[in-house]
Amino acid sequence: MARIGVFVCHCGENISATVDCGKVADTIGKLKHVAYSTEYKYMCSDPGQTLIKDAIREHKLTGVVVSACSPRMHEPTFRKACAEGGLNPFLCEMANLREHCSWVHEKNELTTEKAIDIIRTQVEKVKLNSALQPIRVPVTKTSMVIGGGIAGIQAALDIANCGHKVVMVERSPSIGGHMSQLSETFPTLDCSQCILTPRMVEVAQHPNITLYTYAEVESVEGFIGNFKVKIRKKAKSLDEKACTGCGLCTTKCPQKKIPNEFEQGMGMRPAIYVPFPQAVPNRPVIDKEHCTYYIKGKCKVCEIVCPTKAIRFDQPDEILDLEIGAIVVSTGFDIKHADFFPEYGYGKYKDVIDGLQFERLASASGPTAGAILRPSDGQVPKNIVFIACAGSRDPAKGIAYCSKICCMYTAKHAMLYKHKVHEGNAHVFYMDIRSGGKNYDEFVRRAIEEDYVNYIRGRVSTVYERDGKLIVKGVDTLLGAQPVEIVADMVVLATAGVANPGAEELAQKLHVSYDSHKFFAEAHPKLKPVETNTAGIFLAGACQNPKDIPDSVSQASGAAVKVAALFSQNGLTREPLVAFVNRTAPPMYSTCVGCFLCQSVCPYQAIEREDFKTRDGKIIKTVAKINEGLCQGCGTCVALCRSKSIDLYGYSNNQVYAEVVALLNEF
Amino acid sequence: MSDFEPKVVAFVCNWCTYAGADLTGTSRIKYASNVKIIRFPCTGRIDFMLLLKAFANGADGIIVSGCHPNDCHYTSGNFHAKRRWIMFKELMDFMGIDMNRITFSWVSAAEGAKWADVVNATVTRIRELGPYVSYKEMVDKSVEEEVKNG
Numbered sequence: 001m002a003r004i005g006v007f008v009c010h011c012g013e014n015i016s017a018t019v020d021c022g023k024v025a026d027t028i029g030k031l032k033h034v035a036y037s038t039e040y041k042y043m044c045s046d047p048g049q050t051l052i053k054d055a056i057r058e059h060k061l062t063g064v065v066v067s068a069c070s071p072r073m074h075e076p077t078f079r080k081a082c083a084e085g086g087l088n089p090f091l092c093e094m095a096n097l098r099e100h101c102s103w104v105h106e107k108n109e110l111t112t113e114k115a116i117d118i119i120r121t122q123v124e125k126v127k128l129n130s131a132l133q134p135i136r137v138p139v140t141k142t143s144m145v146i147g148g149g150i151a152g153i154q155a156a157l158d159i160a161n162c163g164h165k166v167v168m169v170e171r172s173p174s175i176g177g178h179m180s181q182l183s184e185t186f187p188t189l190d191c192s193q194c195i196l197t198p199r200m201v202e203v204a205q206h207p208n209i210t211l212y213t214y215a216e217v218e219s220v221e222g223f224i225g226n227f228k229v230k231i232r233k234k235a236k237s238l239d240e241k242a243c244t245g246c247g248l249c250t251t252k253c254p255q256k257k258i259p260n261e262f263e264q265g266m267g268m269r270p271a272i273y274v275p276f277p278q279a280v281p282n283r284p285v286i287d288k289e290h291c292t293y294y295i296k297g298k299c300k301v302c303e304i305v306c307p308t309k310a311i312r313f314d315q316p317d318e319i320l321d322l323e324i325g326a327i328v329v330s331t332g333f334d335i336k337h338a339d340f341f342p343e344y345g346y347g348k349y350k351d352v353i354d355g356l357q358f359e360r361l362a363s364a365s366g367p368t369a370g371a372i373l374r375p376s377d378g379q380v381p382k383n384i385v386f387i388a389c390a391g392s393r394d395p396a397k398g399i400a401y402c403s404k405i406c407c408m409y410t411a412k413h414a415m416l417y418k419h420k421v422h423e424g425n426a427h428v429f430y431m432d433i434r435s436g437g438k439n440y441d442e443f444v445r446r447a448i449e450e451d452y453v454n455y456i457r458g459r460v461s462t463v464y465e466r467d468g469k470l471i472v473k474g475v476d477t478l479l480g481a482q483p484v485e486i487v488a489d490m491v492v493l494a495t496a497g498v499a500n501p502g503a504e505e506l507a508q509k510l511h512v513s514y515d516s517h518k519f520f521a522e523a524h525p526k527l528k529p530v531e532t533n534t535a536g537i538f539l540a541g542a543c544q545n546p547k548d549i550p551d552s553v554s555q556a557s558g559a560a561v562k563v564a565a566l567f568s569q570n571g572l573t574r575e576p577l578v579a580f581v582n583r584t585a586p587p588m589y590s591t592c593v594g595c596f597l598c599q600s601v602c603p604y605q606a607i608e609r610e611d612f613k614t615r616d617g618k619i620i621k622t623v624a625k626i627n628e629g630l631c632q633g634c635g636t637c638v639a640l641c642r643s644k645s646i647d648l649y650g651y652s653n654n655q656v657y658a659e660v661v662a663l664l665n666e667f
Numbered sequence: 668m669s670d671f672e673p674k675v676v677a678f679v680c681n682w683c684t685y686a687g688a689d690l691t692g693t694s695r696i697k698y699a700s701n702v703k704i705i706r707f708p709c710t711g712r713i714d715f716m717l718l719l720k721a722f723a724n725g726a727d728g729i730i731v732s733g734c735h736p737n738d739c740h741y742t743s744g745n746f747h748a749k750r751r752w753i754m755f756k757e758l759m760d761f762m763g764i765d766m767n768r769i770t771f772s773w774v775s776a777a778e779g780a781k782w783a784d785v786v787n788a789t790v791t792r793i794r795e796l797g798p799y800v801s802y803k804e805m806v807d808k809s810v811e812e813e814v815k816n817g
Binding site: 104513515525634635664 | 672674676681682683685686688689691692693695696697698700703704705706707708709711712713714715717720721724725726737738739740741742743744747748751775776777778783
């Protein structure tokens with residue numbers, strides 16, 4: 001007979017503030033088959049777990065229901081505690097009293113009654129749980145890092161230095177990401193390329209890292225330790241082994257009027273190009289969309305001039321099949337571009353630019369070789385206005401969040417401007433200055449106090465042109481919302497950081513969650529900031545939300561440790577919550593009739609055929625069989641099976657029907 | 668009818684709607700306490716006979732919710748659930764079951780507020796519809812007829 005123990009947690013006051021935990025424990029204690037019922041303030045604490053372990057032994061419990069927070073939070077904790085108490089961990093279930101009851105309802109009788117109902121349902125379920133053994137699966141000790149920005153580079157190097165293989169996949173022709181576009185970095189004003197490019201080279205030369213640039217993830221299947229990944233290596237129209245990177249083709253290409261992505265459209269590039277001089281790998285690619293040969297069928301100047309005959313116009317895309325054990329997603333971010341800010345004249349006035357464009361203007365490797373010159377006429381702007389929070393913290397624009405990096409880079413921009421244009425005036429419109437971080441606030445104070453940047457607290461309503469000058473209209477809220485009008489030569493918008501285009505598509509390929517802004521979602525906002533909900537896939541950098549370089553690097557190292565920890569084991573254990581086909585005595589063997597409809601709906605190709613044969617090898621019956629190693633336990637086959645021959649451990653038919661009946665009936 | 672508190676059962680998937688409902692809690696958004704959640708690994712696991720089982724046991728309304736199309740943790744379970752739902756709906760409608768009592772929705776792990784809206788809208792609607800006694804009557808009647816016809 002079942003002897004169930006129920007442990008009601010107060011979660012400090014998180015549950016007990018709205019649910020009468022004493023009453024709940026008493027009522028549940030009177031249920032049939034409940035051998036023990038108690039309450040405690042913090043069930044997840046050490047004494048709380050000891051309480052459970054002791055009760056298992058003392059009351060000879062055959063099942064445990066911990067009534068506390070969401071199983072997504074602490075199920076592993078309590079299953080482990082049960083195992084230590086001598087109970088099979090899969091005989092422990094959680095009743096979600098916190099997220100699904102106490103936090104979402106008012107304090108009243110109904111809430112307490114609902115809590116009792118939730119527990120009753122789990123008691124009925126746990127009675128039907130089976131003692132299960134974890135499934136062992138192998139681990140492929142090769143990781144994949146998607147995205148070669150600073151986060152991806154850090155993660156790849158850390159994993160590679162632990163002695164594990166890394167495959168890095170980068171969409172563009174070079175690694176480096178946004179950091180390679182920056183001029184200087186806050187709060188030290190050291191040159192971005194000077195600190196980044198050695199790392200890029202290290203990636204390219206590391207014996208444990210295989211670099212695929214101009215490549216994208218085509219599909220991801222499988223599970224932790226055993227992913228099967230397809231990568232599309234886009235045709236570079238180049239034999240990379242033959243090419244020496246001399247660059248002659250890029251100088252001779254007759255098509256030279258293509259906006260340069262690396263320069264944020266502030267310069268031009270040819271159709272065969274290397275994104276920037278320090279690119280890794282330093283080999284050109286042909287942009288098929290703009291190449292005269294691909295458009296008109298003739299030209300081939302690059303092929304003619306190439307001294308090593310490395311150009312391959314007929315090169316096809318290549319699909320690579322890889323076995324991968326863990327994945328780090330570090331695809332970075334983008335910023336809001338043209339037309340999102342008509343009120344600031346962006347896209348209409350040439351001298352209204354965004355933060356990344358300013359980085360390129362200020363960069364020694366940029367289109368002006370580091371001179372701050374306005375795009376319209378190449379003059380030095382005498383008055384420059386920086387508008388912080390362009391789009392960010394603006395629910396009306398659909399972006400309620402803070403982009404985090406803009407306060408700091410705006411202070412940096414103003415400083416760089418003042419360092420280069422000593423007689424110029426820099427004005428910054430801001431909502432609040434958010435400069436949390438080591439030496440960050442000091443940096444902003446320096447901009448204001450030592451470089452005399454004029455900070456105006458208030459928002460800008462409009463930017464328009466009058467007599468060839470940009471008129472910036474805003475308010476100064478520290479002067480009682482007094483209107484301010486500044487005649488500017490150039491305006492720089494600190495536009496909101498947003499998810500990269502294609503982030504949603506990638507999330508769907510990886511089966512990881514993402515938020516309404518298409519940023520990838522972490523498994524827990526505080527305690528699992530690096531993990532995703534999909535085991536074996538980790539996050540690094542701004543693909544999760546906008547963050548600065550130190551944060552991206554820290555998170556990348558965190559992700560790398562998670563991968564290294566995974567690879568430190570020779571095999572993994574996986575939850576055995578998988579489907580199974582029932583077995584009966586011969587001559588029936590199973591109620592399965594062998595229709596194999598389940599095979600067509602299984603997303604993991606986990607359903608195989610099993611023959612039952614006579615002694616002389618004659619097949620009596622063929623039934624379905626689940627490959628436990630492949631099954632992920634979605635249960636689609638269970639709901640589909642017409643003869644009800646497949647069932648799912650943890651969510652069996654008996655269990656879910658018992659739950660429905662328990663939930664709706666008084667006891 | 669004003670003091671009628673409907674019983675609503677929610678069948679949700681673990682990865683999107685269950686996590687979304689967790690977020691509703693973390694965000695402390697309040698909603699009607701009439702709804703009780705049963706967790707499934709995936710909407711693809713939900714056998715729609717469970718819905719009838721719930722009505723037979725006195726449920727007044729039902730919510731089925733999972734990941735948005737293309738977001739399924741298991742690639743395609745929600746598509747199978749949707750196909751099954753389309754067939755099931757036609758059949759149930761034909762048999763005279765009130766389809767206004769079932770809400771089929773997609774709520775992602777990031778849509779805590781949406782989950783509260785879905786629950787509140789469903790509870791309000793079911794409250795207006797009143798207790799679902801006609802289901803039990805219909806089932807009892809059909810059993811009687813079957814007995815009579817041998």
